[in-house]
Amino acid sequence: MVELDCPKCLERKLSNRLKLEIYEGNYEIRGVIRCLIDQHERPIVINKNYLHQLDESLPGEQSSRLLPSVPDDIKDDIREAERANYAQCYKACVAMCRRALQLSLIEKGIADKNLSAMLQEAKERNLLNQDTFVFATTLKIYGDKGVHKNEKLEPEKVKLAIYVAVQMLNELFK
Numbered sequence: 001m002v003e004l005d006c007p008k009c010l011e012r013k014l015s016n017r018l019k020l021e022i023y024e025g026n027y028e029i030r031g032v033i034r035c036l037i038d039q040h041e042r043p044i045v046i047n048k049n050y051l052h053q054l055d056e057s058l059p060g061e062q063s064s065r066l067l068p069s070v071p072d073d074i075k076d077d078i079r080e081a082e083r084a085n086y087a088q089c090y091k092a093c094v095a096m097c098r099r100a101l102q103l104s105l106i107e108k109g110i111a112d113k114n115l116s117a118m119l120q121e122a123k124e125r126n127l128l129n130q131d132t133f134v135f136a137t138t139l140k141i142y143g144d145k146g147v148h149k150n151e152k153l154e155p156e157k158v159k160l161a162i163y164v165a166v167q168m169l170n171e172l173f174k
Ligand SMILES: [Zn+2]
Pocket: 006, 007, 008, 009, 010, 016, 035, 036, 037, 038, 039, 040
């Protein structure tokens, strides 16, 4: 039996406990649990009735830092990147971060072309400062790995990609 409380509900002294029991068979359950009271989400992996792994970081941790001025569709991309990360779909995660980067540059009036050229133009137009430009270039490299190459992405670097994407979006839309 696996029992889990929603931490946000617990804080408010609400009883909202999930009980899961698998009686037989060889199964692994993997996904995201959402509390329907406060929408709090947490990733979960249950392996043969045993709570195998629960990521410490909670979804929404990075996307909640996005400035209100960042367009909603781009915010959605970052939220989806976080979801992909919790589901351990690392390539999908960095691909979403890269997409957010590209869309945000287009939103800022830079014509859709090769992403490196777009970043260069953003820097020349002072939309990105030197630090953010370097960040964004790093993100592009991660994104390329996610999209084009058959390379393995390390979970730590994937987390960093989301962090970098949020920094860069806040800089672009400040
Ligand atoms: Zn809750």
